[in-house]
Amino acid sequence: MHSPVSRRGLLTAGVGGLSLGLLTACGLRLDQDPEIPTLDATQQLRNRLARILDSTSPGAGDPETAGENLADFAAAIGPEWNPPTEFATEAPPTEEDRTLLQAAEVASRAVFEASASLGSDLIPVLADVATGLALVAGTKKPEIIATADELIRVGREELDQSRDGGDDATASPSAPGGADADAGTNDSGSQVPKGRAEMFNAILNQSRAAAYGYERLAVNFDSKSRERKTALARLESLGALSGEMLERLGEDAADAAASAWKLDPTPTDADSAKELALSLEDGVASALLPWLEADASAILRLWESARNRMVFAAPQPLRFAYDEPGQAEVQE
Template identity: 60%
Template sequence: MRFPVSRRALLLFGASGASLGLLSGCGVRLDTPPDVPTLDETNRLRNRIARILAATTAGDNDPETAGEALQKFRDAIGPVWSPPTEMATEPPPSEEPRTYIAAAEVVSTAVFTDLPNLGSGLNPVLVDVATGLALTAGTKDAEIIRSSDALIRKSRTTSPVGASGETESAKATDSADEQVPTADESTAPPMWNAILNQARAASYGYERLAVNFDAKSRERQRAVARLESLGALAGEMLEKLGEKNADPAAPSWKLDPSPTDPETAEELALSLEDGIAAALLPWLQTDTRAALRLWESARTRAVFASPQVLRYTYSGDSGEAEAQK
């Protein structure tokens, strides 16, 4: 039995376990052992990350904002799930205490190594949390960023992709409750075009904002490098769409703010990357190959401001990802 973990599912299943406890306590005989849910691979990973974060505390050598960031990650990933005591057949697993940096290394490695195998609506939160941990911890230990980058790029060579554009693992669900949106013929072109147009607008924006920084500055170098990765993103979308379905390119794009100095250039860069993240979300929900593009966006954004803890917001019982407003 596959068991998609959500905040609502956790509450409902906890209540059912309590009911069983009351029945057995009242002497009601249960001849048939209850069916203990088993988590699929993606939910097991989410549950392990929840345990890791629960056992993590900020240390003296961690970033100053580690404590605040840690709570945001815990809220996003959701609580640890364990079957009720009455249904458990073995003790729940546990995680050793870790510092923030140590937890970031373990979580980012686990998620980015397993990207080709992820296949549920949990894709955004897993990738988002791993990215945020890697980049924030990377301010103290740059090796975490380098190793994460290598793992994400390697995953692109091993992700099995179907004709519709999503990974095969995203299709392998056993119940209607686990189904996530798929990039079928009716929805794929609008999604790809939204990403394509955002990539084009961002490229135009970076061409305009780059000149506001010194030629040898970190910001100028990153802006120029970003043009290359945005070109790759646009090319990928054009390949998915085909010439017939692709929107025509605009001669120019409205920029808000218009970059006239380093301050407005930085503000524009943040706005452009937030737009990229929002456009990527529907793709990430169905295909973990989008993780590379979200990673590139997050790394670029971190040059113009402090690393963003989370690119998306997670609210409500479902904890579904939403673009930040």
């Protein structure tokens, strides 16, 4: 079984009320009420997912792994954040009790409907958990996957349209779409910041390697099998990913393609071909994470990778590992 991949990110609003609670518990005198942070829309969304998961229990119709999956999702998202009761101006919102299938439908829709405006460094964990919920629940209720796919593609179109009509030169790197701001239009001769070029080239090289791997592994499946059809279709989306990276990099900054890539394992039969497919998709997810940390555009590419991976194995609930809530890290 392949372990989830990850890379370090940030959790911006986890248990912020803890320090205030400690101050009051110790009897320290405060000359004035401490400032209670205001959560932005993305932080509020993370908070809502925490409430949804906290109110969810395995139920009839859920996958057998529902209990384990829910624990993993909740640990990744982190606990609900609430200000100390003495400073709260209103009662905290609540969520109704749900099964995993019900929670997955509500939570994935909430994230993917907002995908075009996500920010505050929480994009990786929100996208990862929403993707996992949709795919795990989709094994029992396929329409959840279909709805998620549509919402993700609509969100990506909205992002692309906003950038086409906006001023890249004034975009903030921390705002949605900011990952593209430094790169500009990437015409031949334009300068791409070194860190940005390295990130896009890593994705470019991984997408090329994955395409090569899928060409090699596809022949190990029957021509009419789901695996063979998926492998061949995956070449198209990987080609689109490579093309996008080339466009972002520009001719001068893009690395040259290798003539071949080392495959581990070398596909010689259906079992080794499936294993290679999992390895290729894990590599793609790992390469995507730095982009995902700054730009919601990468959600579509993470979704494509996760959906293709589940053809060759059970859906992977989380593509990234979380030693701490909200902090995605690449597992070596």
